[in-house]
Amino acid sequence: MDDSSMEANDRIRAAANFLLQSPPGEINDVLNDIRNIISDDDLLQEGIQPALREYNIEQFTVVDVPDTNHQSIISEAAREGDSLESEERFLDPRSKISFLFDHLSLEASDPVPFEPDETHEPYRSALEAASLSYLKAHFTDGVTSVFSPKDGSSRYVIQIVANKYNPTNFWAGRWRSEYIVDLTSNRVSGKMLINIHYYEQGNVQLATSHTVSFDIPPAVVSASPNTAASKILALIEGEEGKYQISLSDTYQEMGEKTFKGLRRALPLTRQKLDWDKVMGYKLGAELSGSKPAFPNS
Template structure:
């Protein structure tokens, strides 16, 4: 296989990495490529694509919180030298930073000037989302953005990770909502990835779409009231989806998995394993006798 083909294969493996296990996958493909310089150069676009899609979180310099790396956070900033630099926005601290997709580190924080017209509603959504995290997500992270292209449109993102390699499982919850005050709607999706790998390899990957029409009373309310009520609607939708997942797991355990195997063998009676062992031992002894007889003929 040519080097570029091996790099392409490595990129495909990386993009399918389970939550929290990309470094393990990277170490495995390193053995395939056997050229760290070529590997780092070749997989850089795939790592960036993975980080954006998975809502990778990063510690924001000069703060005590994390922010989400996503398309909504991406900015193109003109430097003093006239070159365009890619930076990432943390809307909570109103800072931009440079992000290293390989090391997963942020650096060079700089202040960001928001559009003051849309900041009150964005701040209200941000406050409501942080309160929502405290009640429902373990170590969750949220980012709330005002759209850079559409006035009165806001993007709310939530991600929560849980890694338990000791017990061979990991999981990630991602949700993203576009709150559009122009057409009074909330549209979004929930993405859940779970990986179990104790003596096997089982992955759950599911996507659920959500569409909510906002009542006029919410749209015309104060930013603080509207933000709280919108998060209450999101809470209801996410709670219902979580319950449906739990019901599905229960049904799979009680019905689906059990239907994949026979409760009894075709004789409709349980096996007597002591007798089976006796049959096997007898067959082996018979075979041995036959061999001895043949040898001495």
């Protein structure tokens, strides 16, 4: 491999790392900036495909499901187990459709019906209905998908993602949560992940995660699928509510204590600096109120 090829590969690897760190809703902006650096669309597209796939799956990218009026989540849980990465298919349990997904254009194609597992479908469907009700009550723009157990397990997967993009005011955010409902151990384990980007006259990103785990009460385990699903989502609602309150308390404390401890709110003069007149200030005179150090200045 010659030096130019090695340099091109290094640039592609760097580009892939940049893509994986893209803030919510801004991956196209990052990709366009990278195009200007690489200046080779064919090489770029080939080299970043694995990074795009990883990003879409990790970030719970949503896609319009063909022949429906709703969206579904692209994730590892949604991936059809026997599909090859080159012709990767994903499942939308809500419509019972399998489809191909293009990680670059973010479009679904070639919808094909599939038959769900009759053993698991009643409980999965009940969890889905309860998740949709929860989503409607607590998320302005959110998508949820609920998946049946795979590989002979008894673990149902509930996934939720909500995106909010506000480029006019220079911020964007994403909420992701995933819960494993295990009917063998009668336990729910999950995680919540939040990414926020604020970039008005600066560049600040927040990435935080929180894990939870709790038992499913015996009365819930023995209840009908619809009743059990509603109770499980009520427990999830409680956990997410507590985490949201803890985040609000943390931000308030950071604003009142942490940030104030990092720097002075005002300079020693206790007055804000007039930056429009900064070139006219005489150091030691106007800033400190003392006589000029140089009388003829």
